[in-house]
Structures are given as structure tokens and as C-alpha cells.
Amino acid sequence: MTLKLPIYMDYQATTPVDERVVDAMLPYLRENFGNAASRSHSFGWQAEEAVERAREEVGKLIGAAGKEIVWTSGATESDNLAIKGVAEFYKDRGNHIVTVVTEHKAVLDACKRLEKHGFVVTYLPVDGDGRVNPAAVAAALNDKTILVSVMLVNNEIGTVNPVAEIGEVVKAHGAFFHIDAVQGVGKIPFDVNASHADLVSLSAHKMYGPKGVGALYVRRKPRVRITPIIDGGGHERGMRSGTLNVPGIVGFAKAAELCRLEMAEEGRRVLGLRERLRKGIEAAVPNTTVNGSLQHRLPGNLNISFAFVEGEAMMMALKDVAVSSGSACTSASLEPSYVLRALGVGEEMAHSSIRFGLGRFTTEEEVDYVVDLVAGKVKRLRDMSPLWELVQSGVDPRSIQWSSH
Amino acid sequence: MAYSDKVIDHYENPRNVGSLDPAEPDVGTALVGAPACGDVMRLQIKVRKDGVIEDAKFKTFGCGSAIASSSLATEWIKGMTIDQAMTVKNTQIVKELSLPPVKIHCSVLAEDAIKGAIADYRKKQEHVPESAAYAQGGS
Numbered sequence: 001m002t003l004k005l006p007i008y009m010d011y012q013a014t015t016p017v018d019e020r021v022v023d024a025m026l027p028y029l030r031e032n033f034g035n036a037a038s039r040s041h042s043f044g045w046q047a048e049e050a051v052e053r054a055r056e057e058v059g060k061l062i063g064a065a066g067k068e069i070v071w072t073s074g075a076t077e078s079d080n081l082a083i084k085g086v087a088e089f090y091k092d093r094g095n096h097i098v099t100v101v102t103e104h105k106a107v108l109d110a111c112k113r114l115e116k117h118g119f120v121v122t123y124l125p126v127d128g129d130g131r132v133n134p135a136a137v138a139a140a141l142n143d144k145t146i147l148v149s150v151m152l153v154n155n156e157i158g159t160v161n162p163v164a165e166i167g168e169v170v171k172a173h174g175a176f177f178h179i180d181a182v183q184g185v186g187k188i189p190f191d192v193n194a195s196h197a198d199l200v201s202l203s204a205h206k207m208y209g210p211k212g213v214g215a216l217y218v219r220r221k222p223r224v225r226i227t228p229i230i231d232g233g234g235h236e237r238g239m240r241s242g243t244l245n246v247p248g249i250v251g252f253a254k255a256a257e258l259c260r261l262e263m264a265e266e267g268r269r270v271l272g273l274r275e276r277l278r279k280g281i282e283a284a285v286p287n288t289t290v291n292g293s294l295q296h297r298l299p300g301n302l303n304i305s306f307a308f309v310e311g312e313a314m315m316m317a318l319k320d321v322a323v324s325s326g327s328a329c330t331s332a333s334l335e336p337s338y339v340l341r342a343l344g345v346g347e348e349m350a351h352s353s354i355r356f357g358l359g360r361f362t363t364e365e366e367v368d369y370v371v372d373l374v375a376g377k378v379k380r381l382r383d384m385s386p387l388w389e390l391v392q393s394g395v396d397p398r399s400i401q402w403s404s405h
Numbered sequence: 406m407a408y409s410d411k412v413i414d415h416y417e418n419p420r421n422v423g424s425l426d427p428a429e430p431d432v433g434t435a436l437v438g439a440p441a442c443g444d445v446m447r448l449q450i451k452v453r454k455d456g457v458i459e460d461a462k463f464k465t466f467g468c469g470s471a472i473a474s475s476s477l478a479t480e481w482i483k484g485m486t487i488d489q490a491m492t493v494k495n496t497q498i499v500k501e502l503s504l505p506p507v508k509i510h511c512s513v514l515a516e517d518a519i520k521g522a523i524a525d526y527r528k529k530q531e532h533v534p535e536s537a538a539y540a541q542g543g544s
Contacts (some may be wrong), residue, residue: 310443312468316408316416327443327468336443348440384422384472386447386464387440402439 005320007366011300011359012155012183013324017251018208018360024254025210028247036244037235047246054253061256062181062200063191064217070236071244074214075182078201079106079149081216081240082178085226086147086199087114090176094144098122098175100132100151100161101342107149107180120144129293130159130343138169145175152195153184156326156339156355157292158301160188167196176224182206182214186259187267187298192217198224204248208360209255213248216240266360271299273358273367278302280371285378287391291326291340291353300358303340305349306378308387308397314354317377321370326353348397408469409503415473420480423462425449433526437517444471444511448478448518452526456486463518470508474498474515487523 008016028050036051038044055066072078087097099111101123111121122140126132132150141148148170153160163179170177178199184190185200186207192200200217204210218224218239232241259266282288287307303326306314311327326337327350336350345353356370382388387397408416427434431452438445444467451460461479465472477498482490498504498512 308466310467310471312443313416313472316413316469346441348443351440351443384419384464385466386436386445387466389424389447389464397440400436402441402445403437 003365003369007321007370009356009358009362009366009370010322010324011357011362012158012206012298012355013357014205014211015208015359016361017205017210018255018258020258021209021251021254025247025251028250032246034246036246037233047244050250051244051246054249057253058202058215058256059217061260062185062202062217063193064200065220068192068217068220070216070218070239071249072214072216072240073212073245074205075104075180075201075203076106077240078203078214078216079104079178079180080110081226081229082199082201083107083110083147083149084114084229085239086176086178086224087119088227089225090146091119094146095119096122096142096144097147097149098124098137098140098145099149100124100126102126102130102154102156102339103149103151104155104180104182107151111149126342128344129296130154130157130291130339131293131296132161132166134162134165134169137166138173141169141173141175145173147176147178149178149180151183152179152181152190153188153298154292154339155183156337157303157343158183158298159292160184160296160298162296163195163197171196183298186256186263187270187300189263192219199226204252204255207255207259210248210251213245213252215252267299270358270360270362273362273364274299274302274356276364277356277358277367277371278304280367281374284371284375289345289349291343291345291349300362302356302358303353304356305345305352306354306374307349307352308385308391309352309378309381311351311353313381314352314377317381318354318370318373321373323357324355326355327351411477411502412469412473412504415476415502416469419463419472419476421460421462421476421483422464424464425451425460425462430529431526433522433524433529435518435521435525437521438467438471438514440466443467444514446471446475446514446518448475448515448522450482450487450490450522450526452487456488458482458485458487458490467511467514468508470502470504471511471514473502474504474511475518477501478515478519482519487526490519491523493519 034043034047036047055069059066176198180201182203198219203214289305291303311325340350425432436447446465463475465475495512495516
């Protein structure tokens, strides 16, 4: 098989839509175009039936009932709805929220917004592996705590949090537990009951479904209430108004079904490819560091720092491979990745990080090609790097008094 | 982020990558930037008795724009007198490479590196105590 360039290795950013998902969606873009809220004719009934079937299917993937699934436009909306929705509804019970410094911006910025409205937020640190310690969660809880929000899998470093243990702690305290499970669901086993989750954010496009559709799981037993953040026609039992994205929802359900059926085998295969990539790079390139726990990690994630090589220059060198970097140069803020910094990774190593995201359509040939390419390009950039020259001549760059700019 | 053709050209075919012996009296060296900021440039010049820069070398840890800025800087100052090289402005580099606003600091670093290398060379010529192998520039 000939290799097709460019190679996509950014599966944590988004995933390609599976052909089987596209096939499932097409009828709902063509003949079955009805509005699921139309109660007076067959177009509406067909759409509603498809949406309800989809609810069951997406619920099944996470051990939930269909009635506990609220459709949204994606994970950012789900995170906002969960956090702001609980905060607003239960504000008379307390004003304290606990989350983690490595959460996605959709969670962190929703919490920051609430801080402006009188809420107090504790941002827990992570350990050097990038994981949250359940004991730290327990220690942060107080009698004003109404919500704890912790992600299942980190989007940058792929580390898996001990959500079941954290859920136990939160449940025992009587607060609500929200999990941003976007990066993990469909790739690793996840169950809302095993993790004691009250609210769970999901996104279709991270699991081979279409963009623009997501869901929020909202527990019914015992019932969790949320105040909507979008007002209107009272869709989704009043929790999220707006005409449903029927083709997107149907595609989401097909994607969920495929993940449910193929997850175990796919997980093993992707893990094998990830390890082939990691071992290949580590054998060919000295002075590399994997960021985040290898043991508790998404199969398809490798976040690795190449010392003395800057991440954006590296991405430029890998122009036929789609990857991302924690380097400041890739963001408008000029700050290196806050996630890597939270792990205690030095700024210079954060600047040198590359995230490889592997998934359903990654091949062995692609991995081998990338290993060779990376090895060659790192060598070229190190030959051009004054820091590498210092190290080769026995000078530790950290011993130099650098000027900042 | 889209790069200009000139940035890509300098990145793919950098001019004057390498090292000069920093201990030589006719060599000026600057090491500017910081690893924590994501860019470090070392720029070196070899100056003839008549003040003309006969050779320039660089090594850069940084993004494509930082590599291109330092590559361009060495290309420009080769053949200039050190007085002429002192007048090279970062804005000229920005213009030549079509750098976007977030990359302007790369050009500033290149200007600092030129000035730093010249300062190091001049210091050596004044027979002040030998500078360290790697002199410090910076802004």
C-alpha cells in the first residue's frame, strides 16, 4: 500500500467521520429532513423517532438511559450547561466549585465566569503524571461545595483520571460530579454509574461522528436539576432549547454504536501503534521525554518533548504530518501549554513538545514513516540549535543566566 | 499558521548555519533569548581589519520565523562594515520575511543578536579582559 500524504495524527483535535456514520446521516439530510419537534405530520414523527433511538444508543455507550441524554451543539456547550446550570439551580445550597488546573478551557472559563458572580472555585493541581489525586479532591470539599468537575482524559497529554475514586468522594460528600468525558468515551470503557457521575459531557466529532453535535448526560436517579443557559421553545425537557440537529444526532448515535462494538479491539490496535511510535522514536532520538503517565493514558495519545528543539519548528519540519504542539508559538498567547506547566514540565520542555494523536484509521506504514521523519528532522534542528551544541560541549543550558525578552 | 515563502525558504535552506571559534580575537559572539521563551539565537561574526564582516554564522533554537530571521540577518550583514550592520533594524527583517505581529519578537531577537555580536567584537578589540566564550546580548 502506498502512503498517502499528508498523514493525519491529530486525533485528539478531531477525528475523521467514519463512512458508516456518513451513510447513516445522509437520509436525514435528504428525504427525512423533518423537524423533530413537528408533532402534526410524518416528517416530524420520523425525525423524532430517529432522535429517540439515538438517545438510547448514545446512552448505552456510557451505561445511561436514553432519557438522561440532552443534545447540545458540542462539548463546550455541554460543559457550560453542566457547570453554569448546576451553579445557578443550586446556588442557595452553596457557592463553591472544585475543578482542576488541567481542565479544558470550556470548563475553566465557565468557572471563571461564575467567579465573577460570587462563586468560589478551587483549582486543584495535578501530580507529575498529570493526574488528580482523589484525596486532594476530598480535602478541597467544604459545606458550600455544590459541584466538582474533573475530566476523564486530558486532551493534551491523554492521561486518564481516577474518576471512579473521585466520584465516590464527591458522592459521599453530597456534591454533584461533572465529568468532561469527551476525549475518553468511545476509546476507553466508561460507565456513569461506576464513576458516580451526575453530569457527563460528550462530543460526537472526537469519536468519528460529525462536528456540531454533543450531549450532556444528566442523571435522573437521583434527579439532577440544571437551569438552562439557552432559552426558547423548551426542547430537551426545557434544559436546552433549539431545533435538534437531526442528521448530526443520527450520526452521533451511529458513531457511538460503532465505538461500543469495536472499542476493545480498536483500543488494542491503536495502543500497539502508539507504542510502536513511542519505541521507534525513543530508539532513534536521544533526549526525549514522554509527558504524562504512560500507564494511565489514552491508547491513541503520545505527547513527547524533544529537548533543544522548538515545537513549532518541529511541526514545520513535519509538514506532511498533522500534529500539534504545546509550544507558545502555536498559540496567540505566547505562553507554553498550561497543561504541561501544571505537570511541572519546564517551560523550555513545554516549548519542545509535540502531540501525536493516533486513531481508527492510523496505519503501521504511517507510524513507521513518522518515526523516520521525526528522527531525521530532530537531528537537523538540533544541528542548528545552539542549546544542543552547548550540551554536546558539556555545558548545561540551565547554568547560563538567560535574559528574558 | 501560514508562513511566507521567504520564511519557508530560509527555514528549509538556512544560510550560514554553523560556528566560529569564539576565542578568536576577530570573532564576535552573541547568544540572545532564553530557552524558557522558546527561542535562543547565537550569532557570530568574523571581522576583517578594515571593519568588514567577512563571515557570519548562526545557530537558533526557535520557531521557523526565528530561524529565518537569524538566517536572513547573517546573509545581510556578510560584506557589511560593522557600522553598517549596526543600522540593520528589526522592521527591515519583518518586512522582508512578511512576519505576522506575533512573530515580531523573532526579528527583535535577530537585531539584538547582530548588535550583541558587534559589541562583543568591539570589546575584544579594546583589549578589555577576554570575554567569556559565550557573550550575553539581550534586550
